Structure formats: structure tokens, C-alpha cells
Amino acid sequence: MSDILDIHNVNKTFGGLRALSDIHLQIEEGTIHAIIGPNGAGKSTLLNCCIGRLVPDTGTVTFNGQSMIGLQPWDINHAGMVRVFQTPEIFPDLPLLQNVMIPALAKRDGTFCFNPLRSLAGEKTIYKEAMTALADVGLDQLCNQHAGSISRGDKRRLELAMGLIQHPKLLLLDEPTAGMSRHDTNRTIELLQKIKERGMTKVIIEHDMHVVFSLADQISVLAQGQIIETGTPEEIKNSAKVKEAYLGEADNA
Numbered sequence: 001m002s003d004i005l006d007i008h009n010v011n012k013t014f015g016g017l018r019a020l021s022d023i024h025l026q027i028e029e030g031t032i033h034a035i036i037g038p039n040g041a042g043k044s045t046l047l048n049c050c051i052g053r054l055v056p057d058t059g060t061v062t063f064n065g066q067s068m069i070g071l072q073p074w075d076i077n078h079a080g081m082v083r084v085f086q087t088p089e090i091f092p093d094l095p096l097l098q099n100v101m102i103p104a105l106a107k108r109d110g111t112f113c114f115n116p117l118r119s120l121a122g123e124k125t126i127y128k129e130a131m132t133a134l135a136d137v138g139l140d141q142l143c144n145q146h147a148g149s150i151s152r153g154d155k156r157r158l159e160l161a162m163g164l165i166q167h168p169k170l171l172l173l174d175e176p177t178a179g180m181s182r183h184d185t186n187r188t189i190e191l192l193q194k195i196k197e198r199g200m201t202k203v204i205i206e207h208d209m210h211v212v213f214s215l216a217d218q219i220s221v222l223a224q225g226q227i228i229e230t231g232t233p234e235e236i237k238n239s240a241k242v243k244e245a246y247l248g249e250a251d252n253a
């Protein structure tokens with residue numbers, strides 16, 4: 001298998017703060033790769049450097065053989081790298097169904113051509129896909145409810161459906177189970193497993209170790225802007241460096 005994402009020597013500072021230091025990371029196609037680390041370690045910053053929301057000070061991000069540096073977020077999204085955000089970004093005044101149809105229509109028609117006022121009723125194919133995506137995340141029963149009215153956990157699932165309908169080559173998930181009950185977390189784990197069987201590569205940032213160790217093929221540990229270890233779940237569990245920098249800290253929390 002080849003690497004779908006290659007992050008090479010990425011550095012990012014905010015004023016005097018060094019958020020990312022010399023990041024080297026390869027994500028193998030078809031795998032689930034988790035990135036863990038304490039609050040403020042730089043996990044979201046790293047994802048933002050990949051999707052074009054932030055520009056690294058140095059380094060390269062190569063996705064599917066193409067450099068992403070200098071591309072705008074919508075171009076990167078169009079190339080097939082889709083991020084589900086730590087803070088759900090949804091359209092609260094629209095029903096769930098339309099929330100899921102919009103990214104699919106935007107992808108098909110181009111971001112700037114898309115006119116949300118145009119009738120969505122005639123879009124039969126995308127309507128069906130959206131209903132399937134909502135069923136996948138367990139929200140089909142709520143399809144006519146306004147997105148602003150659903151629970152925080154359901155908003156995260158809605159955003160996951162909005163990501164899935166774009167059929168990304170690489171899905172980046174920033175804390176997909178934050179705000180979910182244990183029951184909903186387990187359903188999300190099952191869903192992400194199912195998507196893995198379809199071959200979609202995923203990078204997951206997650207604080208919940210149950211989620212990380214249930215899903216990940218590879219885990220990278222970020223601490224103070226540096227990757228201190230990458231390995232299989234077993235290797236990470238047994239790493240003294242990781243225990244000291246992260247897991248030990250979590251034990252004491």
C-alpha cells in the first residue's frame with residue numbers, strides 16, 4: 001500500500017508560540033490513523049495545515065501525489081481530503097436532509113456555482129444519497145428537523161454524514177465522538193469500522209482511548225507540537241515515552 005498523505009518537515013508558529021515542530025508523518029492508504037495528545041498539543045493545527053485553513057511556515061503536505069501547499073481549502077476538499085470539524089459546522093436553520101445534500105451539490109456543481117436557493121426537490125439522486133448517509137449515521141428519522149434543534153452528539157453525526165456524502169479519499173475527523181454518550185460513541189465506532197471496510201482512509205483525532213484503541217491501525221502521539229511516537233496500538237500502549245508524556249498524564253487526571 002502507498003501513502004495517501006505525506007507530511008514532511010512541517011513547522012507552524014503563532015507569534016512566539018511554536019505550535020508544530022518538524023512534523024513528519026505518513027498516512028497509508030486504506031488505514032485508520034489516530035493522532036492523540038494532550039490539549040494544546042497541536043493536533044487541530046496539524047489538520048488545519050493539511051486542509052489549507054492554515055499555511056505551514058515550512059514544509060510540505062502531499063496528498064495523493066499532489067502538493068497541497070498554497071491551495072485553498074475548497075480546492076483541497078475537491079481533491080478528496082475532507083475534514084469533519086471539532087466544532088460542528090452545519091446550517092442550523094435548514095433541515096438535516098438539506099444539510100447533507102448541500103455538500104454533495106456543491107461538490108458536483110463547484111463551490112461557487114452552488115445556489116442554495118435553487119430547488120433541492122428535483123435532485124433525486126442526491127436526495128437518495130443524502131437519505132442513505134443519514135441512515136448510515138442513524139439520523140434518517142430526523143431528516144426534516146432543523147439542524148439547530150438536535151443534540152450536540154447528533155450534530156457531530158450530521159457532520160459526519162455531510163463528510164461521507166462527498167465520498168472523500170481521506171476523511172479527517174477531529175474528535176468525532178466528543179459530546180456523545182457511550183452508546184452513541186459505540187455506534188460511531190461501528191460506523192467508522194464499516195466505512196473502513198469500504199476502503200476509505202481516515203485520520204482521527206480523539207481523546208477517548210476506547211475509540212482510539214478500537215479503531216486505529218496506527219497511532220501517532222503529539223506532545224508540545226512534536227510527534228514523539230508512531231506505531232501500532234500495541235506499540236503505543238507499551239511505549240515508555242508515551243506513558244510519560246501522555247497516557248501517564250491521563251491516568252493521573
Ligand SMILES: Nc1ncnc2c1ncn2[C@@H]1O[C@H](COP(=O)(O)OP(=O)(O)OP(=O)(O)O)[C@@H](O)[C@H]1O
Binds near residue numbers: 014019040041045046
Ligand atoms: N489561530 C491561533 N492563533 C494563536 N494560537 C493558536 C491558534 N490556533 C492554535 N493556537 C495555539 O496552538 C497550540 C495548539 O493548538 P491546537 O488547537 O492545535 O491543539 P489541540 O491539540 O488540537 O488541542 P485540543 O485537544 O484542546 O483540541 C495551542 O497552544 C493553541 O492555543
Ligand SMILES: [Mg+2]
Binds near residue numbers: 086174
Ligand atoms: Mg483540537
